[in-house]
Amino acid sequence: MIFKLPQTYKKIKRLNQILPVFFKYGFGWILKELKLDYYIYIGKNIFKLKKIKEFETLSNEKRFVLALQELGPTFIKLGQILSTREDIFPDNWIKELETLQDNVVPIKYPIIEKIISPIKDKFEYIDPNPLASASIAQVHKAKLKNGKDVVIKVKRPKIEEIIFTDILLLFEIAQLIENHVPELRMFKPVKLVEEFSNTIRKELDFFREKQNLKNFRSFFENDDFLYIPEVYDEYCSENYITMEYIEGIKINNFTKLKDSKIDLIKLSEKWSEKVIEQVLVYGYFHADPHPGNIFVLKDNRIAYLDFGMIGRLTDEMKFNIANLIIGIAGKDVDLIVKTLKNMTPDFYVEDINSFKRDLLDFIDMYYNVPLKDFNVGKVFKELFRILRKYEISIITDYVLLDKTILTLEAIGRKLNPDFNLVEKAYSHVKRILKEQKSLKKILSKDLKKRVQNFYEVSEEIPGYILDSFKTLLSKNLVINFKHQGLEDFTKEMDRSVNRLIFGLIISATLISSSFLIKISTFLGVVGFSFATFLGLWLLYGIFKSGRL
Numbered sequence: 184m185i186f187k188l189p190q191t192y193k194k195i196k197r198l199n200q201i202l203p204v205f206f207k208y209g210f211g212w213i214l215k216e217l218k219l220d221y222y223i224y225i226g227k228n229i230f231k232l233k234k235i236k237e238f239e240t241l242s243n244e245k246r247f248v249l250a251l252q253e254l255g256p257t258f259i260k261l262g263q264i265l266s267t268r269e270d271i272f273p274d275n276w277i278k279e280l281e282t283l284q285d286n287v288v289p290i291k292y293p294i295i296e297k298i299i300s301p302i303k304d305k306f307e308y309i310d311p312n313p314l315a316s317a318s319i320a321q322v323h324k325a326k327l328k329n330g331k332d333v334v335i336k337v338k339r340p341k342i343e344e345i346i347f348t349d350i351l352l353l354f355e356i357a358q359l360i361e362n363h364v365p366e367l368r369m370f371k372p373v374k375l376v377e378e379f380s381n382t383i384r385k386e387l388d389f390f391r392e393k394q395n396l397k398n399f400r401s402f403f404e405n406d407d408f409l410y411i412p413e414v415y416d417e418y419c420s421e422n423y424i425t426m427e428y429i430e431g432i433k434i435n436n437f438t439k440l441k442d443s444k445i446d447l448i449k450l451s452e453k454w455s456e457k458v459i460e461q462v463l464v465y466g467y468f469h470a471d472p473h474p475g476n477i478f479v480l481k482d483n484r485i486a487y488l489d490f491g492m493i494g495r496l497t498d499e500m501k502f503n504i505a506n507l508i509i510g511i512a513g514k515d516v517d518l519i520v521k522t523l524k525n526m527t528p529d530f531y532v533e534d535i536n537s538f539k540r541d542l543l544d545f546i547d548m549y550y551n552v553p554l555k556d557f558n559v560g561k562v563f564k565e566l567f568r569i570l571r572k573y574e575i576s577i578i579t580d581y582v583l584l585d586k587t588i589l590t591l592e593a594i595g596r597k598l599n600p601d602f603n604l605v606e607k608a609y610s611h612v613k614r615i616l617k618e619q620k621s622l623k624k625i626l627s628k629d630l631k632k633r634v635q636n637f638y639e640v641s642e643e644i645p646g647y648i649l650d651s652f653k654t655l656l657s658k659n660l661v662i663n664f665k666h667q668g669l670e671d672f673t674k675e676m677d678r679s680v681n682r683l684i685f686g687l688i689i690s691a692t693l694i695s696s697s698f699l700i701k702i703s704t705f706l707g708v709v710g711f712s713f714a715t716f717l718g719l720w721l722l723y724g725i726f727k728s729g730r731l
Contacts, residue, residue, distance in 0.1 A: 256318035257349035332428035431478030466496035
């Protein structure tokens, strides 16, 4: 049976671009399972095309990445987001997906010029050659008329239309895969596309990115280490953002950092403190911390760039992270299971005892390990391996946090061989647990909620009273009375009265028949027979109701 995708011209046209690419890289068997050749009208049947032999020796994950690269912005972004899902994909797939880069042909400057035409005359100079060209946008250096160096991030034309068309197709293909390809069901394709859709929509929203940047700048405005570039509201729109130009060294350019006489040990220590502060204090962290977005400045400070992807943690989520760390450190399997349930929207494990045994084996590897030897990256990788085994996927913000922490630890250890993230985080973890469990915090939360509810009600009460008086004075007051709990009583009363009347009729018939039998035997017998029939009918009804 062929699944009927919506027959719109744009979708079919795009599908005819996507499917041949996946076939070329050796994924034709999936297309056959889904019977998607129905949509290919390229002059000959797609499954008669010859596969390129040079790809046959490559691994599945390598061929998948090549296909994503060829398909352009939406699929490159999809792959980059999938690379964060260590709870779903095995290590070899994650490693390959991490190689995906936004290797996109730049937009020609006349097109850029047209997009930024409303603000073009505000600049003294705009470099026509982009500093960077990515899937969603490209960046140009410019100079304001006041002499300030800035960068303009410009959204690619029609990129939203392209991406949203691709997302609709991805949703439908993902649904097909879940229904018809059991081998791939474990990857939860529909859920992955949903998460991708949410993430990419946020990245496409330049107003959101501008606000993220401003929020971060307000958090760390007076910080002596972390620097957030200034954003210029008057030169921003839904299609471009203008912000301060940052000149520095990428944080993974270790040779240049050493040559610049940067104190790498101090850098790693201070950076880790700021990341922990973002996560466990503000619950608002930079979730795309690849080296291209983190620059080291001349004065030994760090600057963040690109605020399209931000992670958010509620107090409850921070508490869950703290509990997970405490559970692992304290060998408390029940606490870990309870915490994972809170971290997972659809937690379900068929064999919970087997799951607990695997967790216990996992904990044994790290129990009593000194904090200085505790490798967060290895711990999370092993934990995610267990989650994959039991097909448990956690909330996206936790996954973004995992990626942030792993990046921090990996670069931190290269900056400083003795770098230890756990020691830095542990004091914050203890503070969070203490705050969360404190009677003061519980009471303050409850009191705040009650005060808020009272305030809302107090605002509405005067209006209700005024409306009531108006209705009363207009003589249009109607009171609807509805009794509750009396329905059964009413029915029982009706039944009892009916039986009483029935009994009276029977009695009257018997008495009348007694008189009639003296006058006419026939009429008397008929009367007695009728009374007997009615009496038996009444008895039957009483017995049937179960109440004598």
